[in-house]
Amino acid sequence: xxxxxxxxxxxxxxxxxxxxxxxxxxxxxxxxxxxxxxxxxxxxxxxxxxxxxxxxxxxxxxxxxxxxxxxxxxxxxxxxxxxxxxxxxxxxxxxxxxxxxxxxxxxxxxxxxxxx
Numbered sequence: 641x642x643x644x645x646x647x648x649x650x651x652x653x654x655x656x657x658x659x660x661x662x663x664x665x666x667x668x669x670x671x672x673x674x675x676x677x678x679x680x681x682x683x684x685x686x687x688x689x690x691x692x693x694x695x696x697x698x699x700x701x702x703x704x705x706x707x708x709x710x711x712x713x714x715x716x717x718x719x720x721x722x723x724x725x726x727x728x729x730x731x732x733x734x735x736x737x738x739x740x741x742x743x744x745x746x747x748x749x750x751x752x753x754x755x756x
Contacts (some may be wrong), residue, residue: 658679660684662681663684674690676691696726697725698722701722701725704717705722
């Protein structure tokens with residue numbers, strides 16, 4: 641979203657080729673945040689701010705650490721990246737839980753007000 645007053649758009653366009661011309665032609669003069677899986681073809685969309693998918697980033701770190709022995713794992717920066725991704729997922733889950741708790745509290749307050 642390039643305009644904070646606009647609503648977000650989720651869009652999927654399938655092409656049967658991996659040419660970088662596809663996203664460039666499809667997105668045209670789009671400017672804003674473009675979340676992708678890391679496919680380099682999106683580099684051709686010059687006005688967009690690239691935002692990578694956390695699941696794909698985590699998978700790259702995992703693929704590195706899965707091949708390391710215990711000693712190499714101790715000095716690996718990939719384990720730091722992987723653990724950071726895990727912490728983000730944990731925070732996200734806690735945030736989702738907090739939202740549910742707040743919704744429940746709001747419902748209780750409404751019911752309480754109706755009784756009095």
